[in-house]
Amino acid sequence: MTAPASSDVIIVGGGIMGSSAAFFLRRRGLSVTLLESDLIGRQASGTNFGNVRRQGRPLYQLALANRAIAIWREAEALLDCDVEYRQFGHMRVCYRTRPELAATMEQYAADARQSDLDLEMLSGNMLRTRFPFLGEEVLAASYSPLCGHANPRLVSPAFARAAQRLGAMVHERCAVTETAKMGDDFVVAAADGRQFRAPVLLITAGAWGDRFAAAFGEPLPLTSRAPNMCVTEPLPYALRPSVGVVTPDTEESVYIRQVERGNLVMGGSFYNPSYPDRYRVDVRPENSLSLWRQIQRLIPAVGRVSVIRTWSGIEGYLPDSAPVMGPSMTTSGLYYAFGFAGAGFQLGPGVGDTMAELIATGRTDIDLAPYRADRFSAG
């Protein structure tokens, strides 16, 4: 039997979190092995809606989101690949049926200013003149000019390739089945018998992260969800910002953007059943229909456009919708960054950068207290 391959850090899970962490760790000079059971960036990170949105997040998360957006802005140069990040703005709107949400958005805009997020509140004629495609029901909007959207299919593989160019070892179709700490090192075994060894282990396994934490005595109430997505035939490019509905009602919570090729990408309304163990989602046709009905409230003209494809993906949720991010509370050398729920794509590059900083230097300015792994245990 061959000796396990060793490196400074082993990363389990090659979504946007794992692949960006691999890249930033290499930039800091650590040797990295990235293990991915499927192909890089084909799960949540490759199937998501593509929103690079900061507003609407808890205020404590904006520092991390700001760190991420700075990387998004230079991603093309950094990765030597156009990942189609377009800073065309992001807009949240509320409906006339929920006027109280306009005040909530206004308050959020006032609070977010201290965290370097500038939001413009729009309503009435101003809103309609600037965004004439919005439906009658739209009452008010909160517009963030310095956000946008990107192509999820390209980003994580671009991070992984860039990391590889810097010397990272990337193993695809390499499902990790066992992780154990032996002495100062973690020994990690894959389904095909390969073994890897490193003093640091970073778990970035998305909706599958909990099983690794549980093995180190940190059970977490992680569940999975699968948002509903679809894309239309291409149309002339017209809709620049990404637009989403603010509402407490899952059914009416929908969002839409247009890619430069011209297709409208949209998502939301009811979630699909998901089976992470089988890497499977059932895209329920009735959920597609619900999305198509709801999206016409936001932009009525899309009723005449044809959908050409529907899909979904699996995201991992903790009860407070915040991730687990930071060091393990039980095992030294073990780190987590998973459970990023429905908004981890935007954060991804910031998470990779922060985890690399934490692992390489032992500290980071990002406040990780809200993301502690023991926050759901007794007390």
Place this chain on the structure above:
Amino acid sequence: MADPVVAIIGAGPAGVRAAAALVAAGVRPVVIDEAMRAGGQIYRRQPDGFTRSYTDLYGSEADRAKAVHDCFDALHGHVDYRPQTLAWNISDRRIFTAGPDGQQVLPFDALLLCTGATDRLMPVSGWHWAGCYSLGGAQIALKAQACAIGRRTVFMGSGPLLYLVAAQYAKAGAEVAAVLDTSSMSASVAALPRLLAQPATLRVGVGLLRDLRRAGVPIHRGITPVEIHGDADRGVSGVTVRTSRGDALTIDCDAAAMGHHLRPETQLAELAGCDFAFDAMVRQWLPVRDADGRSSQPGVYLAGDGARILGAVAAEAAGELAALTILADRGYRVSDTARQDARQAVARARRFAEGLARAYPWPHEQTSALGDATILCRCEAITVGDLRRTIAETGAEEANRAKAFSRIGMGRCQGRYCGLAAAELIAGAVGTPVEAVGRLRAAAPVKPIAIGSAGRCDR
């Protein structure tokens, strides 16, 4: 006990004969078809107000066409027929349809998929110019609308439709500039023993050749396509090929019809959860089924060209056989001789299809010779060079991975017309067998549908 809901998708020869067999046993099937009228591809009916005779429309197949049409018309009142209705998704033993009455959901006990085929296309430099059609498209123009795709048409590719459609054009009075066949005469000779499995069909084929020769149509075999000439203003202006002797041959024309036989429409079978297997003979992934039409999914059955290209005669037999299997599986008494006859007809057609695959092989090796500037995916205007570069830069070796990175197969047709050639191109570039490249996953809706078809929720 309530009657079982038996649904048939597709009212071509397979679906029609299946419906008749079910009605004969006292079952009232639901028949869903997106076309205006029943008949399917080969027996496509002309629109209301058109008055061509059966012989004009269907030539040697006039009697069969009439028989299938009459059979379906006689079922009126005994089937729940839903024309102009697209089955766009299957989920949890329910069919989702969009039709004149909007969106509907149909839970089923048994489902028979008779979804037919579309052309199998091999890209050629210049095939994106206006005036370049698939062979099937060229035939539909003639059959449905009595139109030719051009004044002077070149037919290029291989397979039975190549000669059939060219002969139909010639007979209708359209000028056929040439028939350019990539397959060789020797391949046809080698295939003869298998083609004798359906002597009548073989005779029809020989007759077509004779008709074309009599009409003075030049026929070249063993050619290699080089280029379809044209420009954005005028469309197609000519075709250049290399002849079997290696000379360049250019033929002026204002339209080109091309194709290499057919590929089954298997998306609904995939959405229904059926297993697929790679078939080395036709180099396609096909839904797995047993000799009687059962798929790997309990309650889901397959018949006709939608499962494997066996032609119209076999489609009738397979449709009837699958219906009898559904009845037998649900405890009805069915005639053993009827099933045995149908099984034999399908088996003969399989042998004939093996002959066709040998006589008119899919020229997969052509993909490696395609120039980088050739458009591969016409929906998204992705070139051969784009895909080659993607493979080199990203290491994408699997069909869906190459799609994710390059947009190949991401357009309106969902890879129907470029997917097979793209897989061959990837296999050639990576140096793997084409089955290792996999196949583009099917996703709903199987054809584009308007968002407004879902209705609106006005508040």
